[in-house]
Amino acid sequence: MKYLKRFIILFVLLDNLLTNLPGRYMFKSHWRIEGRCKQCGICCQEIYLKITPAQMKGRLFRRIAVAWICWLFDFIYLRTDYSFNCIVFTCRHRLSDGRCGNYFWRPSVCRNYPLTDYFTEPKLLPNCGFRAVPND
Ligand code: SF4
Numbered sequence: 031m032k033y034l035k036r037f038i039i040l041f042v043l044l045d046n047l048l049t050n051l052p053g054r055y056m057f058k059s060h061w062r063i064e065g066r067c068k069q070c071g072i073c074c075q076e077i078y079l080k081i082t083p084a085q086m087k088g089r090l091f092r093r094i095a096v097a098w099i100c101w102l103f104d105f106i107y108l109r110t111d112y113s114f115n116c117i118v119f120t121c122r123h124r125l126s127d128g129r130c131g132n133y134f135w136r137p138s139v140c141r142n143y144p145l146t147d148y149f150t151e152p153k154l155l156p157n158c159g160f161r162a163v164p165n166d
Pocket residue numbers: 066067068069070071072073074143144155157158159160
């Protein structure tokens with residue numbers, strides 16, 4: 031089962047790479063991220079995955095999505111946040127000192143954090159080692 035998950039994750043990461051390439055080189059954000067991760071693991075305590083309002087209304091869709099994400103990424107479902115259209119998870123791989131116990135195989139949501147919006151200032155957690163800097 032572990033190897034099946036890794037095989038699927040490779041495709042997810044390839045998809046992520048191809049999705050991010052145009053954004054990185056063709057449509058530059060107004061913001062860039064500087065700094066480095068302090069490996070505190072605070073961002074792994076509650077992972078907010080955004081879905082569309084239409085997906086939010088589909089109970090079956092949400093159940094399948096939650097089951098798939100929990101299985102593939104070893105996440106644990108915490109709650110559905112209706113005010114932000116998000117499903118909230120935590121992760122089995124977060125070690126007691128905050129570091130990631132699955133760093134090489136971590137999913138795209140972890141690799142892409144902190145997310146950089148094109149126009150709005152990225153929001154970072156307090157004491158995060160990264161900071162948002164406006165592009166000139
Ligand atoms: S909150 Fe920031 S410094 Fe801490 S683990 Fe997440 S990205 Fe790294």
